[in-house]
Amino acid sequence: MNIHQYEVIVVGAGGAGLMAGLYASKSAKTAIISKLYPTRSHTGTAQGGIGAALGNVEEDHPEWHTFDTVKGSDYLGDQDAIEFMCTEAVPAIYELEHMGLPFDRTPDGRIAQRPFGGHTNNVTGKPVPRACHAADRTGHMILQTLYQQCLKNNVTFFDEFQVVDLIMVDGKAAGVVAIELATGEFHVFHAKAVIFATGGHGRIWEITSNAYAFTGDGPAITMRRGLPLEDMEFFQFHPTGIYKLGILITEGVRGEGGVLINGLGERFMEKYAPKVKDLASRDVISRAIYMEIREGRGVNGQNYVYLDVRPETVNKYAALDGRKNPDGSPYTVTGEQILAKLPDIVDFCRVYLGVDPVTQPMPIQPTAHYAMGGIPTNKYGEALADEKNTVVPGLYAAGECACVSVHGANRLGTNSLLDLVVFGKYAGLRAAEYAKGADFAPLPDDPAGFARAQFERIRNADGTENAFDIAVTMKKVMFDDMGIFRSGKGMENALNVVRELKERFKHVRPTDTGSIFNMELMNIWELGNLLDLAEVTTVSALARTESRGGHSREDYPDRDDKNWLKHTMAFVDEQGRIALKYKPVVITKFEPKVRTY
Amino acid sequence: MEVTLKIFRYNPEKDKKPSYKTYKLEAVETDRVLDLLEKVKGYQDGTLSFRRSCAHGICGSDAMRINGMNRLACKTLVRDVGTRITVEPILGLRVIKDLIVDMEPFFDNYKKVMPWFINNDPPPEKERLQSPEARLRFDDTTKCILCACCTTSCPSFWGSDEYLGPAAFVNAHRFIFDDRDQAAAERLKIVNEVMGVSRCHTVFNCTLACPREIQITKAIGELKMALVTGVLS
Numbered sequence: 001m002n003i004h005q006y007e008v009i010v011v012g013a014g015g016a017g018l019m020a021g022l023y024a025s026k027s028a029k030t031a032i033i034s035k036l037y038p039t040r041s042h043t044g045t046a047q048g049g050i051g052a053a054l055g056n057v058e059e060d061h062p063e064w065h066t067f068d069t070v071k072g073s074d075y076l077g078d079q080d081a082i083e084f085m086c087t088e089a090v091p092a093i094y095e096l097e098h099m100g101l102p103f104d105r106t107p108d109g110r111i112a113q114r115p116f117g118g119h120t121n122n123v124t125g126k127p128v129p130r131a132c133h134a135a136d137r138t139g140h141m142i143l144q145t146l147y148q149q150c151l152k153n154n155v156t157f158f159d160e161f162q163v164v165d166l167i168m169v170d171g172k173a174a175g176v177v178a179i180e181l182a183t184g185e186f187h188v189f190h191a192k193a194v195i196f197a198t199g200g201h202g203r204i205w206e207i208t209s210n211a212y213a214f215t216g217d218g219p220a221i222t223m224r225r226g227l228p229l230e231d232m233e234f235f236q237f238h239p240t241g242i243y244k245l246g247i248l249i250t251e252g253v254r255g256e257g258g259v260l261i262n263g264l265g266e267r268f269m270e271k272y273a274p275k276v277k278d279l280a281s282r283d284v285i286s287r288a289i290y291m292e293i294r295e296g297r298g299v300n301g302q303n304y305v306y307l308d309v310r311p312e313t314v315n316k317y318a319a320l321d322g323r324k325n326p327d328g329s330p331y332t333v334t335g336e337q338i339l340a341k342l343p344d345i346v347d348f349c350r351v352y353l354g355v356d357p358v359t360q361p362m363p364i365q366p367t368a369h370y371a372m373g374g375i376p377t378n379k380y381g382e383a384l385a386d387e388k389n390t391v392v393p394g395l396y397a398a399g400e401c402a403c404v405s406v407h408g409a410n411r412l413g414t415n416s417l418l419d420l421v422v423f424g425k426y427a428g429l430r431a432a433e434y435a436k437g438a439d440f441a442p443l444p445d446d447p448a449g450f451a452r453a454q455f456e457r458i459r460n461a462d463g464t465e466n467a468f469d470i471a472v473t474m475k476k477v478m479f480d481d482m483g484i485f486r487s488g489k490g491m492e493n494a495l496n497v498v499r500e501l502k503e504r505f506k507h508v509r510p511t512d513t514g515s516i517f518n519m520e521l522m523n524i525w526e527l528g529n530l531l532d533l534a535e536v537t538t539v540s541a542l543a544r545t546e547s548r549g550g551h552s553r554e555d556y557p558d559r560d561d562k563n564w565l566k567h568t569m570a571f572v573d574e575q576g577r578i579a580l581k582y583k584p585v586v587i588t589k590f591e592p593k594v595r596t597y
Numbered sequence: 598m599e600v601t602l603k604i605f606r607y608n609p610e611k612d613k614k615p616s617y618k619t620y621k622l623e624a625v626e627t628d629r630v631l632d633l634l635e636k637v638k639g640y641q642d643g644t645l646s647f648r649r650s651c652a653h654g655i656c657g658s659d660a661m662r663i664n665g666m667n668r669l670a671c672k673t674l675v676r677d678v679g680t681r682i683t684v685e686p687i688l689g690l691r692v693i694k695d696l697i698v699d700m701e702p703f704f705d706n707y708k709k710v711m712p713w714f715i716n717n718d719p720p721p722e723k724e725r726l727q728s729p730e731a732r733l734r735f736d737d738t739t740k741c742i743l744c745a746c747c748t749t750s751c752p753s754f755w756g757s758d759e760y761l762g763p764a765a766f767v768n769a770h771r772f773i774f775d776d777r778d779q780a781a782a783e784r785l786k787i788v789n790e791v792m793g794v795s796r797c798h799t800v801f802n803c804t805l806a807c808p809r810e811i812q813i814t815k816a817i818g819e820l821k822m823a824l825v826t827g828v829l830s
């Protein structure tokens with residue numbers, strides 16, 4: 001058995017994991033373990049920007065950012081944590097810039113900002129440019145920059161190690177178990193503090209913007225160790241994915257003036273969000289697209305609408321909206337400017353659709369995008385054991401796998417990159433501080449036993465079922481019945497199907513019996529995570545008899561603050577039974593109001 | 598339509614030497630080669646091993662030789678390459694299993710050029726200022742996703758994996774031409790060493806291979822020019 005000892009172990013090397021590792025390693029012996037090479041992480045796919053009220057282009061304030069985020073969350077976000085994040089946003093962006101991040105610039109050399117959905121001037125209600133960007137590859141630049149800084153600071157990495165279990169001793173985190181992909185061997189990482197930063201689980205759904213790697217490993221692992229998952233019913237569908245493929249088309253396209261057009265050639269968002277139109281919150285726009293399609297106004301009667309960023313379209317609607325440049329002149333764009341501001345979007349459309357967005361509209365449909373729910377934490381990234389917010393000593397989570405909750409029922413665009421920078425940092429700092437005052441708990445007798453048993457079971461199954469089939473069936477039913485619109489009947493169907501699939505999953509066996517890069521075995525284990533999380537998601541959603549943010553029920557179309565202004569905490573016992581508990585939302589300054597855009 | 602995939606196979610635990618296996622499957626024009634590999638793995642041969650993650654050309658995991666050209670499997674569609682497709686690992690790096698190669702020499706070369714921002718002045722309270730023109734100066738080379746398509750298409754790298762290779766030059770360029778950075782001279786010295794830019798014979802393989810369409814040969818030319826003139830403009 002390979003046993004390693006580090007004071008702090010970070011699991012995952014996307015933005016949150018790298019930030020945590022960077023900060024923890026300043027004062028504690030730290031290692032980052034990742035199933036991918038760090039630069040392959042999903043943070044790199046984020047496009048449009050990272051939110052902070054720098055006010056570089058127009059007047060802006062962290063308080064406005066805070067309110068917008070609270071409202072965007074449909075009042076389910078914890079307001080103390082949101083205020084913390086939006087205030088920390090400003091120094092966090094400057095810190096990234098000081099690390100060398102190549103943000104785009106304003107004419108006077110400051111960080112450039114663009115408008116994004118749900119981010120507004122709180123006085124006029126109009127969109128405000130708050131998203132700090134590096135073309136349409138902001139996530140790529142954040143990931144690269146943080147990885148570079150980790151190299152500069154000699155942070156220790158274990159690349160291509162898949163973490164498969166969390167070691168807990170007397171209710172405290174004591175390390176993790178990982179499989180080295182290159183050898184298939186188990187490794188035990190004995191630690192004082194463990195930070196999960198494993199990202200999301202959007203691979204549950206058929207049409208998704210998420211990487212293959214997004215299989216919810218962190219939440220699935222902690223859940224098996226008896227820890228709760230918070231608000232799993234809230235999953236965001238991004239309005240603009242490439243038709244059929246689900247590849248993300250950034251909201252930055254609409255920030256630059258792009259509009260959504262239905263099959264009749266109408267700019268339909270005017271009806272649904274008269275004030276901010278195409279820059280409403282994501283849940284609102286995804287529902288609007290779905291309604292248009294359902295009422296037969298998709299393009300050519302199909303399941304898609306157009307996202308149109310051709311200069312003539314942008315200029316026409318910018319004039320109608322009276323959009324101005326900072327100097328007061330009317331806002332206009334040229335084809336070259338679109339190309340310069342959105343090079344990757346143009347490239348994706350050309351490669352995957354054979355469409356040139358400068359001269360043709362892009363066919364889009366909503367795509368599964370972001371997990372608002374996850375491992376419950378407080379605003380310092382400390383993981384929580386129950387609905388009373390009891391801290392799990394030594395355990396932390398940050399980024400998409402965590403639920404602080406700053407996104408509540410619906411995340412605003414640009415706030416995920418912000419979340420991972422801010423909470424990655426604090427999780428790293430807290431974990432290192434905790435490690436300094438704690439001892440290594442003695443490891444249990446067979447620390448890898450629980451994980452090894454899971455893999456033995458998979459290797460020794462009877463092989464009568466096919467993993468690919470199970471995955472396809474799960475994705476389809478989850479997209480149809482646990483997607484943008486839900487109903488009791490549909491969700492019950494999804495739950496039955498997922499439970500059947502979990503039974504069938506027990507019969508899946510890899511044909512690859514080897515040790516070296518046995519990706520088939522790893523992928524099967526990941527599918528198990530997705531199935532477990534799909535079940536928790538559906539059970540949590542069925543119980544919530546209201547509509548809020550990303551959870552929209554046709555049988556309960558209204559938000560119900562009297563009964564449901566609370567967070568779900570789902571616990572799974574050793575028999576796999578799911579119990580739901582609840583905890584109150586933290587409300588400081590903003591009483592819940594009706595939400596219109 | 599029916600597609601025939603001929604795939605390089607090697608399992609170090611079983612095979613004495615590599616071989617090719619052929620798979621036939623139904624596909625549509627817009628399928629990515631990665632989709633086809635996933636289907637082969639899912640339904641025909643679970644032992645087929647390769648790396649992948651984002652599936653849209655942004656994470657750099659799945660560089661392969663597809664019909665003899667270095668490409669990302671997720672950014673290559675059936676309509677780009679036709680219905681008879683040969684898939685092999687990229688060259689110049691040790692094959693570990695099937696399409697998975699040892700990336701360490703590639704990343705080691707990357708790390709040699711000090712690919713991180715260096716500015717030892719105390720930072721201002723807010724951002725360092727940079728003009729849009731100065732930012733544009735190194736824009737192209739910030740796009741690199743470290744996929745290794747370029748370096749593993751380079752004859753000089755096939756000759757020796759000590760040769761820094763185009764990806765390392767691209768990342769050196771990204772910092773050398775960033776006017777906020779202070780370590781240009783040091784990096785130029787590194788790219789000027791024996792295994793540096795002098796070994797580049799401007800064959801252009803790298804530029805053709807880059808899935809991010811980075812003008813790699815141009816960037817290398819700018820490094821060579823800076824070495825000659827000492828000017829970073």
Ligand code: SF4
Binds near residue numbers: 752753754
């Ligand atoms: S141009 Fe230089 S770096 Fe590029 S392939 Fe040719 S020799 Fe290699």
Ligand code: SF4
Binds near residue numbers: 743
């Ligand atoms: S320069 Fe292009 S081909 Fe080379 S590693 Fe970077 S992205 Fe890949």
Ligand code: FES
Binds near residue numbers: 656659
């Ligand atoms: S899978 Fe990410 S680049 Fe191909």
